[in-house]
Every structure is written in C-alpha cells, then in structure tokens.
Amino acid sequence: MVRILAFDLGASSGRAIVGTLEKEKLELDEIYRFTNEGIHVNNSFCWDILRIFQKMKKSLSIYVKEYGSILDSIGIDTWGVDFVLLDENDDLIQPAHHYRDHRTDGMLEKLFKIVPKEEIFNQTGIQFMQINTIVQIFSMIYNKSPRLSKAKTLLMLPDYFNFLLSGKKYSESSEASTSQLYNPIKKDWSYDLIRKLNLDQEIFPEIIQPGTILGNIQEHIAAEMGLNPETKITIPPTHDTGSAVAAVPVNMDKYNPREWAYLSSGTWSLLGVELNRPLINDKVLKYNFTNEGGINHTTRFLKNISGLWLIQECKKLWDMKETNLTWERIDQEAMNAQSFQNFFNPDDQVFLNPPNMINAIQRQCELHNQSRPESIGQISRCVFENLAFKYKHVMEQLEDVIGTKIKILHIIGGGSQNHFLNQFTANVLNIPVRAGPSEATAIGNILTQALALGEIKDMKNLRRVVRNSFQITEYTPKNKSKWKDAYNTYLTNI
Numbered sequence: 001m002v003r004i005l006a007f008d009l010g011a012s013s014g015r016a017i018v019g020t021l022e023k024e025k026l027e028l029d030e031i032y033r034f035t036n037e038g039i040h041v042n043n044s045f046c047w048d049i050l051r052i053f054q055k056m057k058k059s060l061s062i063y064v065k066e067y068g069s070i071l072d073s074i075g076i077d078t079w080g081v082d083f084v085l086l087d088e089n090d091d092l093i094q095p096a097h098h099y100r101d102h103r104t105d106g107m108l109e110k111l112f113k114i115v116p117k118e119e120i121f122n123q124t125g126i127q128f129m130q131i132n133t134i135v136q137i138f139s140m141i142y143n144k145s146p147r148l149s150k151a152k153t154l155l156m157l158p159d160y161f162n163f164l165l166s167g168k169k170y171s172e173s174s175e176a177s178t179s180q181l182y183n184p185i186k187k188d189w190s191y192d193l194i195r196k197l198n199l200d201q202e203i204f205p206e207i208i209q210p211g212t213i214l215g216n217i218q219e220h221i222a223a224e225m226g227l228n229p230e231t232k233i234t235i236p237p238t239h240d241t242g243s244a245v246a247a248v249p250v251n252m253d254k255y256n257p258r259e260w261a262y263l264s265s266g267t268w269s270l271l272g273v274e275l276n277r278p279l280i281n282d283k284v285l286k287y288n289f290t291n292e293g294g295i296n297h298t299t300r301f302l303k304n305i306s307g308l309w310l311i312q313e314c315k316k317l318w319d320m321k322e323t324n325l326t327w328e329r330i331d332q333e334a335m336n337a338q339s340f341q342n343f344f345n346p347d348d349q350v351f352l353n354p355p356n357m358i359n360a361i362q363r364q365c366e367l368h369n370q371s372r373p374e375s376i377g378q379i380s381r382c383v384f385e386n387l388a389f390k391y392k393h394v395m396e397q398l399e400d401v402i403g404t405k406i407k408i409l410h411i412i413g414g415g416s417q418n419h420f421l422n423q424f425t426a427n428v429l430n431i432p433v434r435a436g437p438s439e440a441t442a443i444g445n446i447l448t449q450a451l452a453l454g455e456i457k458d459m460k461n462l463r464r465v466v467r468n469s470f471q472i473t474e475y476t477p478k479n480k481s482k483w484k485d486a487y488n489t490y491l492t493n494i
Contacts, residue, residue, distance in 0.1 A: 001020060001021070001022040002020075002021050002022075002072050002073075002450060002453060002455045003018060003019070003020050003021075003067065003070070003071060003072050004018070004019045004020075004021070004071075004072055004073045004074075004075070004234075004446045004449045004450060004453075005017070005018055005019075005059075005060075005063060005071055005073070005074045005075070006018075006019060006074075006075055006076075006077070006236070006442045006445035006446045006449075007056055007059070007074070007075070007076045007077070007161070007445075008077055008240065008243075008441050008442045008445060009036065009052060009076065009077065009078040009079075009157075009158075009161075009240075010036065010078075010079060010240065010266070010267070010441075011036065011037075011079050011267055012035070012036060012037060012267065012312075013033055013034065013035055013036055014033070014034050014036050014052060014055060014056075015030055015032065015033045015034075015442065016030070016031050016032040016033075016056070016059030016060075016062070016063070017029065017030050017031070017439070017442040017446070018030075018031055018063065018067065019442070019443070019446035019447075019450075021446070021447075021450050021455055021456075021465070024461075024464065024465050024468050025465070025468055025469050026443065026446065026447065026465055026466075026468075026469040026470075027469070028439060028442065028443070028446075031059065031062050031063060031066060032055070032058065032059040032062050034055045034058075036052060038098035038100065038101075041095060044095065044097060044101055044103070045097065045098040045100060045101040045102070046095035046096060046097055046098055046101070047082065047095070047096040047097075047098055047157075049084065049092075049095075049096045049157065049160070049161075052161075053161060053164055056161065057221070057224070057225060060221075060225040060227060061225050061226070063227075064225060064226040064227060069226055069227055069228045070228050071227060071228060071231045072231070072232065072449075072453060073213075073231070073232040073233070073234040073449045073452075073453060074165065074217065074231060074232070074233055074234070075233075075234050075235065075236040075238075075445045075446070075448070075449045076158045076161050076162055076165075076236075076238060076445075077158060077236055077237065077238050077239065077240045077242070077243045077441055077445050078157045078158045078161070078175075078238065078239070078240060079099075079157075079239075079240055080156075080175060080178030080179075080239045080240075080241070080292075081099050081131050081132055081133045081136070081156075081178050081179065082096055082097065082098065082099055082133075082136075082156070082157050083096070083133055083136070083154055083155060083156050083157065083160075083179070084096050084154075084155055084157065084160050085147060085148070085150075085151040085153070085154055085203075086151065086152060086153040086154075086155065087150055087151070087152055088152045090152075090153070090163075090169075093147050093150050093151055094147050096157065097136060099131035099136070100131070100352065100353045101136075102353075103136070103139045103140075103143075104130040104131065104135045104136055104139050105130070107130060107135050107138055107139045107142065108128060108130050108135055110138070110142055111134070111135060111138045114138070114196065114197065115193060115196050115197070117285075118285065119193075120134070120180065120193065121280070121284075121285045122280060123183055123190045123192060123193055124180050124181070124182060124183060124184070124190055124193070124291075125184050125278050125279070125280040125284070125290065125291035126177070126178070126180040126182075126290045126291065126292070127288050127289060127290035127303060127304060128180075128288060129304060130352075132178070132179065132180040133156075133178065133179035133180060133181060134179060134180040134181050134193070134197075135180075137181075137197070137199070138197065141197060141198070141199075148199070148200075151200070151203050152202075152203060153169055153203055153205065154203045154204055154205075155169060155171070155205065156171060156172075156175045156176060156178075156179065156238075157175075158172065158175055158238035158239075159171050159172060159175065159205070159238070162214060162233060162235065162238070165217055165218060165221060165233050166214045166215055166216075166217065166218060166233040167218045168214050168215060168233075169205050170205050170206055170207070170208045170212075170214070170235075171204065171205045171206065171207045171208070172207070172208055172209075172210065172212075172235050172237070172238040172239075173187065173207050173208065173209050173210065173293040174210060174237040174238060174239040174242035174292060174293040174294060174295075174300075175237075175238045175239045175242075175293075176189070176207055176293070177239070177291070177292040177293035178239055178292060181193055181194060181204075182207075182293075184278040184280075184291045184292075184293065184299060185278060185280075187207070187297070188207055189201070189204045189207065208235060209235075209297065210235055210236055210237040210238075210242065210246075210293075210294075210295050210296075210448055211234075211235065211236075211295070211296075211448055211451055211452040212234070212235045212452070213232050213233070213234050213235075213452055213453075214232075214233040214234070214235060215232070215233060216229060216230055216231060216232060216233070217229065217231045217232075217233055232453070234448075234449040234452050234453070235452075236444065236445040236446075236448035236449055237293070237294065237295055237444065237445075237448060239292065239293075240441045241264045241270050241292070241300065241302075241441075242292065242293065242294055242295065242300060242444075243440075243441045243442075243443075243444035243445040243448065244262075244264045244412050244413055244440040244441040244444055245262055245264065245274060245294060245295075245300055245412075245440075245444065246294070246295045246444035246447065246448055246459075246462065247412065247437065247440040247441070247443040247444035247447060247462075247463070247466050248260075248262045248274075248410045248412055248440070248463065248466075249410065249434070249436070249437070249463055249466040249467045249470070249472055250262075250408075250410055250463060251463075251467070252459065252460045252463060253460070255407065255408065257273065257274055257275060257276065258273055258275075258402050258403075258404040259404065259405075259406065259407045259408070260273070260406065260407065260408050260409075260410065261273050261395070261398065261406045261408075261409050261410070262274070262409070262410045262411075262412060263391065263409055263410070263411045263412070263415075263425070264412055264413045264440070265307065265308065265411050265412070265413045265414065265415025265416055265418070265421075266307060266308060266413045266414045266415050267307055267308055267309045267312060268304055268305065268306065268307040268309065269304075269305040269306070269307035269308070269387065269390075269391070269415070270300075270302045270303070270304055270305070270307075271302055271303055271305060271391060271394050271395065271398065272289070272300055272301050272302025272303060272398065273301050273302075273398065273402060273406075274294060274298050274299070274300060274301070275298065275299040275301045275402075276298060276299070277299060278291040278299045278301075279291060279299070279301055279401065279402070283400070283401050284401055287303070287397040287400075287401060288303065289301060289302065289303050289397070289398070289401060290302055290303065290304065295444075295448060295459065296459060301398075301402070303394050303397070303398070305346065305347060305387070305390055305391070305394060306346040306347050306351055306352075306387075306390075307346075307387070307415070308387075308414075308415050308418075309351070310346055310351055310357060310361070310383050310387075311330070311380055311383045311384070313354075313357035314357050314358050314361070314379055314380070314383070315327075315330065316357075317356065317357065317358050318376060325376075327418075329376075330376060330380050331380075331418070331419070331420045333375065333376045333377030333380060333381075334376075334377050334380040334381040334384055334420055335377075335381075335420060336377055337375070337377035337378045337380075337381040338378075338381075339381065339385070339482075339486070340385065340482075340486040340489070341370070341371055341373070341378070341381075341382065342361075342365045342370050342371070342373055342378075342382035342385075342386070343368065343370065343382075343386060343389070343489055343490045343492075343493035343494070344361070344364045344365060344368065344382075344386055344493065344494070345386070345390065345494040346383070346386050346387055346390050347390065348364065350363070350364060351364075358379060361373065361379060361382070361383070362374075365382070368493050370493075384418075384420055384421045384424055385424060385486070386490065387421060387424075388421065388424035388425045388427070388428045389428060389486070389487055389490040391425055391428070391429065392428045392429055392487055393490075393491070393494075395409075395429060406431060407431060407432075408431060408432050408433075408434065409425070409426075409429060409431060409432070409433045409434070410433075410434050410435075411425070411433060411434070411435040411436075412435075412436070412437065412438075412440035413438065413440050413441065414438055416435040416436050416437070416438050416440075416473075417435075417438050419435075419473075419475075422435045422473075422475050423475050423478065424483075425475070426475040426476060426477045426478070427477050427478050427479055427480065427483040428483045428484075428486075428487055429477070430477045430480055430483075430484075431477070432474060432475070432476055432477075433474070433475040434472050434473070434474050434475075435472065435473045435474075435475065436470055436471055436472045436473055437466065437469075437470035437471070437472070439470075443466060443469075443470070447462045447465060447466070448462075450462075
C-alpha cells in the first residue's frame with residue numbers, strides 16, 4: 001500500500017486529496033477544500049498565492065491529524081499560464097496576476113509587430129490566446145514595467161509552490177508548455193523568442209519532466225506540520241489538464257492514439273488527442289490548435305474552449321436573487337426549455353470576462369436577431385447547446401488536422417457529471433461518449449506520483465487502475481437528425 005497527497009489547485013477552489021493505492025485499486029479522500037478566486041488590487045486582477053500556500057500547509061496539518069506523520073509523496077497541479085517573478089533573494093517582486101486581468105487586452109496584435117505570428121507558432125506550436133504567458137510578459141515589456149529588470153527567476157505557479165515545499169527551482173514541462181515560450185521539439189525554452197523579446201534567458205529555470213522526484217520536503221515545513229522529513233515531493237504533470245489527461249480511462253489495447261479523444265470539462269473545455277510528437281503546420285495554425293506537454297513525453301494536441309465558465313458566471317448572478325439554487329435544478333429547467341432557440345460562439349471575446357454574463361449572452365443573441373433568453377432554463381439550455389455545437393465544430397477541425405476519424409470521446413473532470421451536456425455532446429458528435437472520472441486531475445496527479453515511485457508499471461497499467469477504481473458512464477447518440485440540422489444553423493450564426 002502507498003499513500004500519496006495531491007494538491008489540485010483550480011481557478012475557483014483548491015483541494016487536498018489523499019490517494020491510497022493497493023492492488024490496482026485507488027481510493028480517494030478529500031481532506032480539505034478551500035475557495036480560490038482572483039482579487040482586485042488597484043487596477044489589477046491577481047491571485048492571493050500566499051493565502052493558497054497557507055491553505056496548503058493547513059491541509060498538511062489535517063493530513064497528520066487524520067493519517068499520522070507517514071506520507072509517501074506530495075504532488076501539485078494548477079491551471080496554466082500564470083507565473084511569479086522572484087528577486088535575488090527569492091522574494092516575490094509582484095503579485096501573481098490572474099490570466100483574466102485586462103493588462104493583456106489588445107496585446108496580441110502589438111506582440112505580432114515585434115515577432116510575427118507564424119514565427120511564434122512555428123517555435124511553440126501553441127494556440128494564440130491573450131491569456132498566454134508570453135502575452136502577459138509582453139504587456140509588461142510594452143508598458144515598461146520596472147519589475148522585469150529586477151527579476152532573477154520566473155516560476156510558473158505550480159513550480160513556485162514546489163519551490164516553497166522542496167526548496168528547489170525547476171520548471172515542469174507540461175506547465176511550461178502553456179507559456180508559449182517553450183519549444184516542444186527541443187523540449188526546452190524557446191530561447192530565440194526569449195531573445196527577440198529582450199528577456200534575460202537566465203531567469204528561466206531548467207525544465208524537468210513529469211514523474212521526477214524533486215527530493216524530500218523541506219525540513220522546517222516537515223517539522224512545522226509534523227510530517228515525516230522523508231516525505232517526497234514528486235512532480236506530476238503540474239498543468240491540471242496534463243494530470244487529467246493522464247487519467248483518461250481509455251483501453252489502450254483497444255484504441256490507437258488517434259482513434260480516441262478526450263474532453264477535459266470544467267471552467268475551460270479542452271478537446272484533443274494524445275500524440276507521440278508535436279504537430280505543427282499551417283493547418284494547425286489556421287485552426288488555432290495547441291501542442292502542450294503530456295506524460296511520458298507525449299503531446300496533448302488540443303484546443304481550448306470557453307467551457308462551463310459561461311454557466312458558472314450566470315449562476316453567480318442567479319444566486320444573488322435565489323437561495324439554494326442547485327445545479328440539478330438548473331439542468332432540470334434547461335431540460336424543460338425549448339430547444340434550438342439561440343445560437344452563438346461560446347469563445348466569442350465578449351464572454352471572456354464580462355461584467356454581467358447573462359447580459360452578454362442576451363446581447364449576443366439580439367445581435368444575431370434571435371429571441372432574447374430570459375429564464376434560467378432558456379439561458380442554461382442555450383449555453384449547453386452551444387457548447388455541444390462548439391465541441392462538434394472543433395472535433396471536425398481536429399479530425400481534419402490528424403487525418404483520422406475519432407471513434408470515441410472520453411469526458412473527464414467536473415463537467416463529466418453534467419449528464420445533460422454529456423448527452424448533448426453524444427447527440428451532436430454522433431459517437432459514443434464515456435464520462436468520468438470527475439476527479440481526473442487529482443487521480444492523474446496521484447497515479448503519476450505512484451508511477452514515479454515504482455508502484456505502477458506503465459501508462460496502460462495506470463489507466464487500467466482508473467477503470468478499476470471509478471465509475472464510467474456511457475452516452476449513446478439520440479435524435480441525430482435534429483441535432484445535425486441545428487448544428488448547421490449554428491454554423492451560419494458564428
């Protein structure tokens with residue numbers, strides 16, 4: 001038996017989850033959960049990362065109370081793209097900006113005047129989004145921030161938390177790949193880009209692969225928390241989607257790599273396939289796909305889609321007026337609403353971070369001469385329908401790029417519990433959809449640590465453990481002709 005702790009830090013909450021692995025069966029115990037959200041500081045939108053670390057330490061003290069001092073390993077995953085800068089004393093130079101901070105507004109076009117779009121893509125293979133690290137850093141360059149000149153180290157957020165726990169500064173490849181400053185062919189930083197931006201290449205740490213054991217937890221933290229000082233700090237894919245994809249419960253003996261796809265469904269939806277090498281060409285650039293690092297030197301070839309962010313922001317507004325509004329009720333009202341009334345692109349810029357998401361959806365529908373959705377059911381149904389349409393659109397692009405028809409889709413992450421959206425997705429894709437596990441990120445985090453510790457043989461074994469341990473729900477397509485017609489209407493409105 002081996003006992004492992006995963007810190008799964010998301011953009012809305014953080015969790016500490018204990019995994020106990022015995023006889024190819026994994027059991028999870030969430031011992032602590034805390035809220036996480038951006039905070040407004042002057043005119044900036046930032047993360048309170050020291051509070052996050054304080055909550056991580058609290059999690060360790062809870063672990064000791066419940067399980068004792070013996071812990072085999074700790075691993076961390078977070079969202080992508082965000083980073084901190086450290087000075088010569090390893091102190092924070094600035095707050096950690098939130099990727100939805102408006103400092104990157106309009107910066108992509110300005111960046112392309114310094115380094116052409118095609119050159120950036122050819123070196124990084126990464127989808128262009130204004131949230132990417134390269135755009136955040138360029139906004140500092142463009143606005144002549146004095147902080148860059150003081151920086152001695154740049155650490156992506158999970159690398160910073162690993163540094164606090166282990167005392168060692170490295171960059172893990174799956175997280176580094178989200179920066180759009182990483183070369184997936186060379187598996188190192190894209191120093192050509194770094195030089196063209198006049199950045200000090202010395203601030204970028206050595207890159208390491210998932211499955212690396214950094215060493216033991218720092219002695220002062222072990223002593224403070226009451227942990228065994230031999231507790232290992234092990235590196236999973238520290239980008240949360242990287243850990244989630246590692247836990248896709250696909251039968252690797254039944255499906256070849258380009259025959260199955262995954263959809264990591266949460267605040268963001270990430271739809272793609274697992275490839276043995278990066279795929280960088282003009283068609284990939286045209287469709288704006290991305291090559292991110294995965295486990296065992298694989299490539300997560302995918303596209304970011306806005307995801308459940310839209311409905312989450314709507315629920316925040318509904319919660320101000322209604323008490324005890326549950327997701328189950330939202331799904332039920334969506335089910336009772338009339339279908340195929342509103343069509344819009346969930347990835348439209350207006351939905352990135354509007355002051356009021358409901359108003360943004362209503363205005364977008366009116367802009368296309370559609371009826372204005374008003375009720376919870378009408379708004380939620382059109383969000384779910386248009387997300388499913390978007391998945392279909394991206395899937396068609398994906399199949400065009402890889403030259404293979406996808407036979408099955410695995411939906412993982414919190415969104416895999418949304419039966420309504422899962423069924424819509426099966427309907428419009430017209431292929432089987434298997435949903436679960438919902439805790440894929442934590443599971444992939446824990447099982448990658450187990451792989452590094454020698455408790456799991458290989459990836460086939462890892463994914464078999466997932467199938468052995470967690471319920472997977474299958475959805476088959478329904479009402480295929482109606483969904484085909486509605487999808488064609490969607491295409492005329494985006």
